[in-house]
């Protein structure tokens with residue numbers, strides 16, 4: 073086999089080897105059609121099957137039915153930051169947010185930029201986003217409550233779903249933890265995320281919307297900004313990110329064939345525990361977030377000095393462990409251990425961490 077590294081990148085991130093091999097095998101000649109998925113019309117019946125299958129897999133894994141619409145859009149999760157208020161802040165309504173890190177801060181900023189009234193219902197900024205707030209207070213006339221289920225940069229995760237009154241739409245940026253655990257997805261009115269962390273290559277943004285929410289949206293928006301137009305055209309108003317959607321479909325099948333979200337959750341808990349156990353059994357590595365709110369996807373940690381962190385990252389890279397540098401806004405180290413990261417990679421990192429501690433303390 074080729075030399076695959078242990079890939080701890082935060083996104084784009086590791087994909088299942090089985091999926092990459094399937095893609096490789098089909099690359100030149102998809103199902104004896106004599107061309108690759110990259111080269112075929114997005115209006116062909118072959119591509120229709122690919123996109124419809126990917127949508128069906130999203131619903132199957134989320135255990136939701138036809139009361140939801142599935143879209144594959146472009147512009148990243150970042151475009152959803154303004155599309156959501158644009159579509160949902162109707163006259164007199166206030167956009168509500170839980171602010172738990174850099175991504176929700178950006179979502180708030182975008183809503184304000186397009187002139188919408190914003191209310192921060194709770195925030196963990198007082199302690200540098202190192203915990204998840206357990207309570208919040210909505211404004212009058214909330215358009216929705218938006219939160220980020222996993223904070224990719226700080227390494228905190230909601231291990232519960234915030235409770236909102238029935239008439240308040242619940243919206244979630246799940247970019248870095250969707251499909252990593254079973255959740256009651258039926259509690260959400262809109263779920264979105266960039267594909268490039270847990271379900272595929274960059275280029276596609278998955279948006280899952282409850283049909284009842286579509287009826288409450290603003291009209292007259294620019295077509296590309298309008299959820300209802302994308303739904304009416306079944307994600308084919310313009311050319312969708314075809315190749316990315318094709319790979320997402322394969323990743324979702326891979327998840328399904330390996331026991332679905334229940335099995336991947338067990339796998340993810342075990343995988344993250346390898347790294348957290350090292351952190352907890354050492355004074356050398358310092359976890360940066362409140363233990364009860366720790367993410368199973370992104371594990372940030374510090375070493376005793378910036379020099380040692382630099383050395384750690386360099387020595388890890390030299391033995392084939394990449395992507396361990398913390399986000400530039402927070403420094404330190406971060407191991408991202410998404411769905412597709414093999415158990416062996418987490419074991420290898422834990423072992424490397426113990427050796428490095430021995431040799432440097």
Ligand SMILES: *Cc1c(COP(=O)(O)O)cnc(C)c1O
Pocket residue numbers: 083147148149150151175220222223224245246247248265266267269
């Ligand atoms: C990466 C990330 C984003 C940004 O995604 P893009 O697809 O690059 O726009 C937004 N939210 C969260 C939680 C992320 O991890």
